[in-house]
Amino acid sequence: MRILDITLKDLTQILRDLRSLLFLVAMPVVFTLFMGFAYNSGGTEDQTDNRPVLGWTSNDPNGLISQQIYTLLSQSETLKLVDLTSGTAEESVRAGEVSGALIIPAGFSDQLIGMENSSQTGAPTPQLALLADVNSPQGQALYQALKTVLTRSMSAAEIASLAVDMSGEQGDPASFEQAFNAAIQGWAQTDSASLVKLELAVRETEQDWYGDNPYNQASPGILVQFAIFGLVTSGQIMVQERKYRTLQRMMTTSLPPWQVVAGHTLAMFVLVFMQEALLVVFGQLALGVDYARAPLGVTLVSGTLGLWIAALGLLIGVLAEEDSQVVLYSLIAMFIFSALGGTWFPLEATSGAFSKISKIMPSAWAMQGYQNILLRGLGSASAWLPAAVLMAYAVIFFGVAVWRYRKLKI
Amino acid sequence: MKILDIALKDLVRSSRSYFLIGMALVAPMLVTALIYFALGSMTGGDVSAFSMRVGVVNLDTLPADAHLETSLGQNIRDMFFDESVQSWITASDYADEAATRVALDTQEIGVAVIVPPSFTADYLAGNYQTPVTILQDPTLNIAPGVVRDMVISLLDGMAGGEIAYRVVDAQVRSNGGVLEPASIAGLVQQYGNWYIEFQRALFHTPEKAALVVTPLGTGDENTSSITRIMGMVLAGQLIFFSFFTGAYAMMSILQESEEGTLARVFTTPTRRAAILMGKFTAVFLTVLLQGLVLLIAGHLIFGVHWGNPGSITLALLGQMVASVGLAVMLVSFIKTSQQAGPIFGGALTGLGMISGLFTTNIAMPDAFNAIGNFTPQGWVLKAWERSLAGQPASELILPFVVLVIMGIVMFTVGALVFRKRFA
Numbered sequence: 001m002r003i004l005d006i007t008l009k010d011l012t013q014i015l016r017d018l019r020s021l022l023f024l025v026a027m028p029v030v031f032t033l034f035m036g037f038a039y040n041s042g043g044t045e046d047q048t049d050n051r052p053v054l055g056w057t058s059n060d061p062n063g064l065i066s067q068q069i070y071t072l073l074s075q076s077e078t079l080k081l082v083d084l085t086s087g088t089a090e091e092s093v094r095a096g097e098v099s100g101a102l103i104i105p106a107g108f109s110d111q112l113i114g115m116e117n118s119s120q121t122g123a124p125t126p127q128l129a130l131l132a133d134v135n136s137p138q139g140q141a142l143y144q145a146l147k148t149v150l151t152r153s154m155s156a157a158e159i160a161s162l163a164v165d166m167s168g169e170q171g172d173p174a175s176f177e178q179a180f181n182a183a184i185q186g187w188a189q190t191d192s193a194s195l196v197k198l199e200l201a202v203r204e205t206e207q208d209w210y211g212d213n214p215y216n217q218a219s220p221g222i223l224v225q226f227a228i229f230g231l232v233t234s235g236q237i238m239v240q241e242r243k244y245r246t247l248q249r250m251m252t253t254s255l256p257p258w259q260v261v262a263g264h265t266l267a268m269f270v271l272v273f274m275q276e277a278l279l280v281v282f283g284q285l286a287l288g289v290d291y292a293r294a295p296l297g298v299t300l301v302s303g304t305l306g307l308w309i310a311a312l313g314l315l316i317g318v319l320a321e322e323d324s325q326v327v328l329y330s331l332i333a334m335f336i337f338s339a340l341g342g343t344w345f346p347l348e349a350t351s352g353a354f355s356k357i358s359k360i361m362p363s364a365w366a367m368q369g370y371q372n373i374l375l376r377g378l379g380s381a382s383a384w385l386p387a388a389v390l391m392a393y394a395v396i397f398f399g400v401a402v403w404r405y406r407k408l409k410i
Numbered sequence: 411m412k413i414l415d416i417a418l419k420d421l422v423r424s425s426r427s428y429f430l431i432g433m434a435l436v437a438p439m440l441v442t443a444l445i446y447f448a449l450g451s452m453t454g455g456d457v458s459a460f461s462m463r464v465g466v467v468n469l470d471t472l473p474a475d476a477h478l479e480t481s482l483g484q485n486i487r488d489m490f491f492d493e494s495v496q497s498w499i500t501a502s503d504y505a506d507e508a509a510t511r512v513a514l515d516t517q518e519i520g521v522a523v524i525v526p527p528s529f530t531a532d533y534l535a536g537n538y539q540t541p542v543t544i545l546q547d548p549t550l551n552i553a554p555g556v557v558r559d560m561v562i563s564l565l566d567g568m569a570g571g572e573i574a575y576r577v578v579d580a581q582v583r584s585n586g587g588v589l590e591p592a593s594i595a596g597l598v599q600q601y602g603n604w605y606i607e608f609q610r611a612l613f614h615t616p617e618k619a620a621l622v623v624t625p626l627g628t629g630d631e632n633t634s635s636i637t638r639i640m641g642m643v644l645a646g647q648l649i650f651f652s653f654f655t656g657a658y659a660m661m662s663i664l665q666e667s668e669e670g671t672l673a674r675v676f677t678t679p680t681r682r683a684a685i686l687m688g689k690f691t692a693v694f695l696t697v698l699l700q701g702l703v704l705l706i707a708g709h710l711i712f713g714v715h716w717g718n719p720g721s722i723t724l725a726l727l728g729q730m731v732a733s734v735g736l737a738v739m740l741v742s743f744i745k746t747s748q749q750a751g752p753i754f755g756g757a758l759t760g761l762g763m764i765s766g767l768f769t770t771n772i773a774m775p776d777a778f779n780a781i782g783n784f785t786p787q788g789w790v791l792k793a794w795e796r797s798l799a800g801q802p803a804s805e806l807i808l809p810f811v812v813l814v815i816m817g818i819v820m821f822t823v824g825a826l827v828f829r830k831r832f833a
Binding site for chain 2: 160162
């Protein structure tokens with residue numbers, strides 16, 4: 001009962017201050033809307049032509065194969081081709097006028113036409129240069145689009161070589177051109193992509209599936225991030241109690257120390273859980289994020305996430321000596337757990353140490369729990385594992401906090 | 411002299427505040443570092459830099475009358491088990507689609523490739539109605555695309571073989587010849603070898619490939635995309651936290667007012683204008699110091715080239731004037747230091763958000779970008795964008811002038827409020 005008294009006192013103290021509502025409710029709501037808007041604007045196709053621009057510099061302007069590559073590229077739906085004057089390629093890429101530049105070397109076509117089929121001779125293939133940063137999204141898009149066009153053009157050249165070779169017309173440019181054009185025509189009629197169907201592995205069978213809602217990433221991401229950021233308000237209670245000597249006075253009572261800790265932790269848990277519940281309801285009603293399809297699973301993940309964050313808050317409250325340190329520690333915790341937990345960006349593309357560390361982060365497990373329900377369309381059962389891991393983290397953080405609490409000089 | 415004394419005292423006080431140091435230096439560097447490490451591991455150009463787990467269900471069989479050694483399904487399956495991809499693809503066989511769905515649900519695999527029973531027979535018959543299904547974990551964006559490209563590439567190889575046969579056959583026939591069955595096998599074999607080598611070069615030995623990527627020459631510019639992105643990320647953080655730093659440093663006026671020190675200082679012969687000027691100078695210097703430290707750290711740690719000295723100076727000065735102006739105005743509206751948290755948190759985060767400080771590398775709609783024209787943070791971002799792009803100082807004059815005007819207006823409003831309050 002006395003634990004509940006402490007909890008109630010903390011909650012009254014926190015909620016009496018209207019500033020708390022700004023951190024706990026207003027800011028996450030605004031951020032969710034903002035991030036959803038940002039994801040949405042990045043993902044939807046608007047009127048603007050957002051294709052990467054490829055600069056074309058040919059030192060083989062009349063070559064059969066280079067002309068064919070130019071034709072195929074100018075018909076591409078994934079890039080926009082612009083002609084560059086010779087020698088301006090690097091300058092144009094640097095200035096950001098084009099995303100990359102393709103440089104065709106002099107004699108490229110003749111070299112290909114003149115060489116016997118390379119599969120027999122093993123002769124090196126003439127090379128085209130793409131001047132671009134392939135680590136950039138636009139450079140990567142250009143590289144992928146060029147690979148397809150180039151594969152087909154070079155394949156046509158190889159087929160033409162084989163054709164003139166096997167028909168005994170070696171060295172006859174007209175025969176080569178005829179076979180080359182026939183192969184290009186053959187490729188134009190080929191659509192291997194239609195033989196591959198991409199399908200999302202979701203369990204959802206209802207018609208109004210929400211899986212493609214851009215807020216499915218933003219809503220749980222901001223929920224996790226601001227649940228940690230909310231410690232800015234609740235974490236200060238412990239510090240203030242020490243600062244104003246309330247804790248010392250409380251220690252003179254018959255109240256066992258563990259009950260004091262439990263009372264404060266429970267208050268933090270209730271606060272975090274209330275905030276999560278508010279954001280879940282906001283996500284459901286205002287943003288169409290379908291948390292309600294697995295209420296038990298969402299409650300499990302939110303509950304255990306709340307327990308872990310409350311334990312983290314307790315640890316911060318014990319470690320911090322001033323109010324400002326609570327703010328700082330909470331911010332640092334928020335940055336680290338949010339970035340490594342995949343609340344800012346999907347973790348799929350990360351690798352190395354970042355990826356390995358991410359996989360064990362409690363925030364990543366919370367995200368996984370929500371994504372199982374929101375994106376994968378799984379049921380509440382999918383929340384058990386993330387919830388268990390979060391629970392384990394809560395116990396570990398709580399244990400460390402209690403250990404530090406015992407060492408406090410009160 | 412007294413102005414400098416007051417400024418020095420405030421600077422010493424700020425330097426003793428862990429909170430201010432944390433907010434001014436640690437937080438922006440931490441955020442940038444986290445994004446840097448994440449981006450560093452997102453090496454888009456090298457597929458082997460990330461790993462994926464693929465499940466394969468091959469239900470395809472080789473028709474009895476097919477002139478192929480193995481079914482297409484078997485080729486697709488073998489491609490994912492090939493030694494050359496084992497460093498980044500972990501492939502497993504599954505009996506049926508249901509088994510892969512379970513594996514996907516439990517995140518045992520990220521992508522499943524399901525080859526239907528009559529795929530080879532249908533393909534050879536020209537019936538393209540039975541596609542290979544690629545089932546993907548809905549949270550993944552890259553791996554499914556890579557798997558899809560691999561399957562398409564293999565099918566393109568098959569299609570190429572067929573085209574080769576048709577073209578060569580037509581060419582030979584037009585010369586009155588006939589393609590012997592042995593020659594057909596040899597032709598398909600030759601083309602297949604060429605195609606495999608061509609693809610292998612593209613994926614594994616790019617220096618020998620038909621398409622060679624030439625990076626931009628290295629200079630001291632932000633040549634790599636990661637450096638460019640980091641420059642913009644750090645610029646966003648620098649701006650966001652410099653406005654925070656300015657505001658929190660300016661808080662000393664409120665704290666001293668609450669602690670009673672300000673009232674005591676006002677009783678001395680020092681003019682009030684000098685006292686306030688001393689405090690403003692301290693804020694100015696704090697923001698300058700923070701800016702310099704972050705610029706140097708950004709260059710040394712993340713390799714960001716901020717631009718030429720003239721452009722950097724204008725961007726930094728504009729940022730300082732604007733952040734001090736806004737700090738003075740914001741703090742002038744605050745009655746107690748307790749109100750600072752929500753006002754700073756709300757106002758500065760909101761302004762930062764609509765100014766694009768958190769979306770520096772996301773293409774936002776024009777309407778959103780236009781909002782930045784009405785905020786000081788938006789103009790500071792414009793200044794840094796131009797400086798980072800290597801533009802000369804002359805290109806930064808407009809944002810600099812706008813920032814100075816904004817700064818002076820906000821400063822004047824704040825100073826007037828303070829004058830009235832401390833009259």
